[in-house]
Amino acid sequence: MNVRLVLFAGLRQAAGFKRDTVSLPESATVADLLDSRVPALRDRTFYVAVNEEFAQRDTILQDGDEVALLPPVSGGNFPSRPPVESTPCPPNSSK
């Protein structure tokens, strides 16, 4: 099956691309997609949306899904602080 992957802001910059279409085996999860296409982002903090709804690492993907990688939104109040420290994997992974 094929899913669309789309990246934003700092993640797009880090990965070096904005959009891609990725072929995955049936029943692949968000985690499978990340491991196969953007392993270099393993240490970044970000959220994932599947078809414009927040999702988890273990969310199962379907053919034609759009998967978006979303950096944490700036708090607005403390733009002078550096981006937060990296975390081992996207938050809210259900492990």
Added chain:
Amino acid sequence: MNVRLVLFAGLRQAAGFKRDTVSLPESATVADLLDSRVPALRDRTFYVAVNEEFAQRDTILQDGDEVALLPPVSGGNFPSRPPVESTPCPPNSSK
């Protein structure tokens, strides 16, 4: 001595005039002015400003003072309520 008296909104309507100049004996107070010129307002609730500062019934007047009679400002939130009940005398009279 002479002081200027000025009325607003409902008080102006009730008294039937907007401005007047009133002659008073030296050392007359706000209460003296009210008793001599607007006795009919005795049952209304209002505040008094002398030269644009809130004053009291026993504030002593000077020649040339401007005395303003100010209805309570509408709360804004409950304009549908009727104006408040009359009180025996202007608030904050020091008696």
Added chain:
Amino acid sequence: MSAKLFEITEKPLSQDDILRRVSRFDCGGVVTFAGTVRGATATDDGARETDFLVYEAYLPMAEKMMARIGDEIQERWPLVKGVSILHRIGRCDIEEPTVLIAVATPHRDDGCFEACRYAIERLKAIVPIWKQENWRDGEVWVEGPRQPELDVSTPETLSK
């Protein structure tokens, strides 16, 4: 830059205008309160309709009291960088803003929401401006509740 921060005016009020009056290089958050003319007010006896309002002010005391509210805010929320209060007089039609209050701070947690809320409560307490409600069948000058104190030097007492 030379626009007044505390002003009574007969002209329609603009939220863009008041934003410009308080905007500053070092501010990232501005809260604006607009009091607008309600055409219908729910009451215990059902909806009551208003055709328009007429505002009357004691000038210049009203502007002086609005500036005093600005001073009070500065004392209570020292991070506030800009305050402006504009109020209409004369006839105001349904949905028109009759009062605008804007407060600017560097960040949104620096008191802009709280100070703006404070300002509208204080305005209703100490600024000599009155409104006349006009309906098809009459008009009345609206008066607020009696306040126990009129000593403006002690806001806490006043706001009780």
Added chain:
Amino acid sequence: MSAKLFEITEKPLSQDDILRRVSRFDCGGVVTFAGTVRGATATDDGARETDFLVYEAYLPMAEKMMARIGDEIQERWPLVKGVSILHRIGRCDIEEPTVLIAVATPHRDDGCFEACRYAIERLKAIVPIWKQENWRDGEVWVEGPRQPELDVSTPETLSK
């Protein structure tokens, strides 16, 4: 009347425009929050200057999440009659508003201040819009703190 209530746009934002979008016959209070571009930000290392910001959004998810915030407000403050959220994308210069949030209620005690405050906090939590700070000598995409949960169905958990 047909203006969108939740909109991402490249055009400059207007406080008068958003007031019109939420104004209603039966409302007397509207609170508007404007997030504006700070040219200088105080930091532990002294003032830091910004030249301009560039915003990027995930459309249409961002508008969908803004509408969700409107729904959340309606649930929490049932007296609220109108909510609008507008956000710029693209380049924004110093002192320009980048986000406007307006909430209309019949009276000022009906939740307009609280709901507006809630909306800006939620926007920073769940609406996919990012900003790039630009200085004379560089640029950086600003990221916020990691949020423990990204389950948007439980706002209380999110806002912790």
